[in-house]
Amino acid sequence: MDSLPMINHYCFAGQQDFRNRWRVLVAGGGTGDATIYLAEQLRATDAEIVHLDLSxxxxxxxxxxxxxxxxENIRWLQVSLLDLPGLGLGEFDYINCSGVLHHLADPDAGLRALLGVLAADGAIGMMVYATYGRTGVYQMQELLRRINGGCEGIGQCLDNARQVLATLPATNWFARGEQLISDHRRGDAGIYxxxxxxxxxxxTVEELYAxxxxxxxLHIEFSDVGRGRAPYLPELVLAPRQPPFLDAVARLPPRQQQAIAELLGGTLVTHSFYLCRGARVAPYGDPECIPFFCHEPVTGPELSAIIHRSTDVPFVMRHSHTGISTPLxxxxxGKFILKYIDGRRSFAQVFALVRGEEKFRRSPPDDETLFRDFAPLYRFLNAIERLLLTRCRA
Structure with a gap:
């Protein structure tokens, strides 16, 4: 979520170079995972990071x-995020708030505090718990509240929790969905x-929109760790199966499609997303945008060669990390466009090279034709956050 290329793609239309005193707030920064990651990426800039935590x-x-x-670009503050409006810290271009608001008695008060220090064109990267994927967790919480009703101290509560975890029947909902959750395997802190x-x-998705x-x-852009928007797209949740009802689903507003995908998949235990005051995703269809591969060892030329060698009709994209296999x-x-994507060339430059291919010289395709032709490939690779856009050259 805090990858600068992703922040730029989703929140700044690909135009942010992270200079000119770019300001970051990590609200509820804990032991520093997000803070250190952001500070490392911004090491060579004049950016300022503020790490805020109660502990x-x-x-x-x-x-x-x-x-x-x-x-050395980090400022440290031991204070509640609820106190942000009165601290005189100024405005921030990006705020990370991961795993914090869902632990507040009034999450909306926390959100209002964050919005009070967010620049007008700024963005928030947020993570909160997801309801359906944590169904077994909430049943376990209720179970342990009942068992621990007479506990004297946290030590006994933890001991009871460990005993319960060790003896759960296979029919228990937490046991059935344990592959979705790993926190309890990380010692007492994780269990607690x-x-x-x-x-x-x-x-739920619908509750987040409400x-x-x-x-x-606020405009919401979902971005699940390692899977991008795929868990929020019904056609990718069900891929490679494409039942007829998906045609009707595809005509629904994105909000409803995402709610359907959450219920179909059942694997979302958290919701990670970006918030902006209006949609500011880098626009596909802009010749000046630079396409680049992200979080992916395969290069454009390599993927082009894979497509060229394939005998599948239609071509089947098999992506091992996300586990998605889908016809495209x-x-x-498409394979010619991929051949020239190197993270430095703009679409305009890539398209010029495609038009220079011997087989297209007689009747060279225009930009509109090439964008339309490449759209299915781009939509898939962008949905799993392997192909992003920027307007800033490295």
């Missing part, structure tokens, strides 16, 4: 991690945070 112990760990790496936390609020879009007029229309020009 002195967590801040101490985060500071030590920064010292080891020689990161997952199963014994006193404040734990989860959301809260963030309807009430606060690679078009007449």
């Amino acid at each position: 002195a112990a967590s801040i101490a760990i985060a500071r030590r991690r920064a010292e080891i790496r020689g990161l 945070d997952l199963l014994l936390h006193s404040q734990d609020r989860s959301y 809260w963030l879009h309807d009430a606060h007029r 229309d690679v078009g007449r020009f």
